[in-house]
Amino acid sequence: MNRYQILIEYVGTSYSGWQIQKKGKTIQGIIQKVISKILKEKINIVGSGRTDTGVHALEQSAHFDTSAKIKGSNKFLKSINHFLSRYSISILDLKKKDFTFHSRYSAKARIYKYVILNRKSGSVLKDKRCWHIIKKLNLSMMKKAAKKLIGTKDFSTFRSSSCSAKTPVRTIKSIKFLIKKDIIEIEIKAQSFLQNQVRSMVGCLKYVGENKWSIQKFDKIIKSKKRINCAPPAPAEGLYLTKVIY
Numbered sequence: 001m002n003r004y005q006i007l008i009e010y011v012g013t014s015y016s017g018w019q020i021q022k023k024g025k026t027i028q029g030i031i032q033k034v035i036s037k038i039l040k041e042k043i044n045i046v047g048s049g050r051t052d053t054g055v056h057a058l059e060q061s062a063h064f065d066t067s068a069k070i071k072g073s074n075k076f077l078k079s080i081n082h083f084l085s086r087y088s089i090s091i092l093d094l095k096k097k098d099f100t101f102h103s104r105y106s107a108k109a110r111i112y113k114y115v116i117l118n119r120k121s122g123s124v125l126k127d128k129r130c131w132h133i134i135k136k137l138n139l140s141m142m143k144k145a146a147k148k149l150i151g152t153k154d155f156s157t158f159r160s161s162s163c164s165a166k167t168p169v170r171t172i173k174s175i176k177f178l179i180k181k182d183i184i185e186i187e188i189k190a191q192s193f194l195q196n197q198v199r200s201m202v203g204c205l206k207y208v209g210e211n212k213w214s215i216q217k218f219d220k221i222i223k224s225k226k227r228i229n230c231a232p233p234a235p236a237e238g239l240y241l242t243k244v245i246y
Contacts, residue, residue: 011088054236131238137209156225158200199233
C-alpha cells in the first residue's frame with residue numbers, strides 16, 4: 001500500500017461541510033468518488049479535521065491509501081482537477097508519505113481566518129465569501145479583547161452543543177488582525193478547535209467592536225463557561241481553513 005497527502009482548496013457554500021453524511025453533498029464525498037474513479041479502487045480519504053456547512057478552505061489537508069503507485073504527480077493532479085473543476089474544488093498538491101503520517105493526528109497546528117467586510121455597501125465579488133457588517137467596528141477594542149482568548153483555557157462558552165470533543169480545553173497560540181482598507185481578517189492559530197469555536201469567538205468579538213460589550217464583560221463571559229452567554233456565532237461564509245501545520 002502507498003500513502004499520499006493532498007492539499008485541497010474549496011468553496012464550501014453549496015456543501016454540507018467536509019465530512020461524508022447520510023444526506024447532503026460533502027467535500028470528502030466528492031473527492032473520494034473522483035479519486036476512486038481515477039485509481040479504479042475504493043478510496044477512503046482522511047481529512048485533517050471537519051469544516052462545517054458553508055465554510056471554505058485555502059489549504060485543507062487529507063491523506064489516502066492506495067495499492068497503486070502514482071507516477072507523475074502533475075499528470076494525476078491534472079486528471080483529478082479536470083473532474084473536480086465543476087464542483088468548486090481544486091487539489092493543489094500531492095505528496096508521497098510514509099505510514100507514520102496522519103493528516104489529523106500528525107497536525108501540530110491549524111490556522112483559520114475569518115473575513116469581515118466592514119463598510120456600508122456589500123460586495124458582489126465577495127458574496128458568500130465574507131461577513132458584511134455595516135456598522136463601523138472598534139478594532140482597537142477587538143484587538144484588546146482578543147488577547148483574552150490567547151492561552152490554554154476552558155472554551156465551553158464557545159463550544160457548540162453538538163460538539164463531541166472529550167474536553168473543552170484548548171490552547172489558542174495566536175490571534176492576528178490583518179487590515180486591508182475595509183477588509184478585516186482575523187487569523188487564529190491552535191493545535192485544534194472545538195466545533196463552532198472560531199465562529200463563536202468572532203461573534204463575541206463583533207459585540208465588543210460594536211461597543212455592545214466592554215472588555216471586562218467579554219472576559220467575564222469567557223470565564224462563565226456557559227454557552228448561553230455567547231453572542232450569535234459569525235456566519236460560516238466568512239470562515240476559511242487557511243493551513244494545517246505538521
